[in-house]
Amino acid sequence: MVPREQKRTTLHEKLQLLRSVTNSHAVSETSIIVDASKYIQELKQKVEIANQELAASQISSSSCPKFSVETLEKGFLVKVYSERSCPGLLVALLEAFEELGLNVLEARVSCTDNFHLQAFGGENDENEDGISSGVVIEAVSEAIKNWSEGNDHQD
CATH class of the missing domain: 3.30.70.260 (ACT domain)
Structure with missing residues (x-):
């Protein structure tokens, strides 16, 4: 029984870490994961915008x-x-x-x-x-x- 409880504790710690990294205020596990998914999508959009800006600056400087x-x-x-x-x-x-x-x-x-x-x-x-x-x-x-x-x- 100890390993099962240990897995549950480890999962709970990881969810709390995920909650803090994503600045989520959710309490339930499902809500934390949904917030994390939204956070990842926002990061992807920011990376895409940054890549577009970088490409534009390289084109203008090389042209x-x-x-x-x-x-x-x-x-x-x-x-x-x-x-x-x-x-x-x-x-x-x-x-x-x-x-x-x-x-x-x-x-x-x-x-x-x-x-x-x-x-x-x-x-x-x-x-x-x-x-x-x-x-x-x-x-x-x-x-x-x-x-x-x-x-x-x-x-």
């Missing part, structure tokens, strides 16, 4: 093109990369270079499955003051931002 600007002796090396194809981004970047007065002297571009631009730009002879790397960084950033905003409205 935004990344870039770098290096100052060279006579110009700038601009590199832009995105893990996806970016229709229209090349035009936006070239327009930004033109507005700055940068001539693209050499460029390599890939626009198939992803977007990759490596462009060497030199200043026009008309620019007597010279262009700082900060100005180039700001122009590239603004071109990407404007392209991205225009692209969001098209999707």
